Amino acid sequence: MKKIFASVVAVILFCVSVAFFAACEKVQPNTPSDDEVTITAELSESEVTVGETVTLNYSASKGSVSVTYSKDGGASVTFTGTTFTPEEAGVYVFTFSAENADSVTKTLTVTAPEPVKPVITAELDKTEIKAGESVTITYSATEGAAVTVTYTKDGQAASGLTIESGEPVTISEAGVYVFTFSAENADSVTKTLTVTAPEP
Numbered sequence: 311m312k313k314i315f316a317s318v319v320a321v322i323l324f325c326v327s328v329a330f331f332a333a334c335e336k337v338q339p340n341t342p343s344d345d346e347v348t349i350t351a352e353l354s355e356s357e358v359t360v361g362e363t364v365t366l367n368y369s370a371s372k373g374s375v376s377v378t379y380s381k382d383g384g385a386s387v388t389f390t391g392t393t394f395t396p397e398e399a400g401v402y403v404f405t406f407s408a409e410n411a412d413s414v415t416k417t418l419t420v421t422a423p424e425p426v427k428p429v430i431t432a433e434l435d436k437t438e439i440k441a442g443e444s445v446t447i448t449y450s451a452t453e454g455a456a457v458t459v460t461y462t463k464d465g466q467a468a469s470g471l472t473i474e475s476g477e478p479v480t481i482s483e484a485g486v487y488v489f490t491f492s493a494e495n496a497d498s499v500t501k502t503l504t505v506t507a508p509e510p
Contacts, residue, residue: 347372347411353404357419363395364418370408379404396420428455428496432489438504444478445503447489455493462488481505 347370354365366389368375378386382400389404396402402418432449439445451457459473463485471479473489481487484507492498 345410349406349411349414351406351414353416359423366392368406375408428453428493430491430499432491432499434501440508441484444480446478449475449491451493458492460490
């Protein structure tokens, strides 16, 4: 009888031990393998204009990180360093890689800068003359923009005058002349000249 009792106790203790170790096994945290490497990578900006500089911060828990990038889905280019200054607009995708690590990608959108707006300067050396007299018109624009000159006479589109900057223009007919100076991407400028009939 004692032998039977001892056997039963032994079986119970064995079962309890198995259950205990199984439970312990379940709650053990998953620890990363010694060979597992993680990459941390960030860009200082996600969107810039051409010519602005972006800082790349990247590291690996073990070993070194290699960096490549592609522009608009094109071929990959090897990158070294921590600062990047794009010379062209587009979408740049940076890929950070290391041995035994999952690669990390970061995207940078680069836009073209706004064009510099030209500024037009225009002057008449007189604002009122008599018919048959001359007026000198000077004009220019910044950024090397070409200036176009049009004019109206008494509110109607007119033509026939040859207008060159700095050259005198003789006007033979009386009326109110409005000169408009225009250039691409620039605000136009107008100047008014009153031409009176000569005294009889």
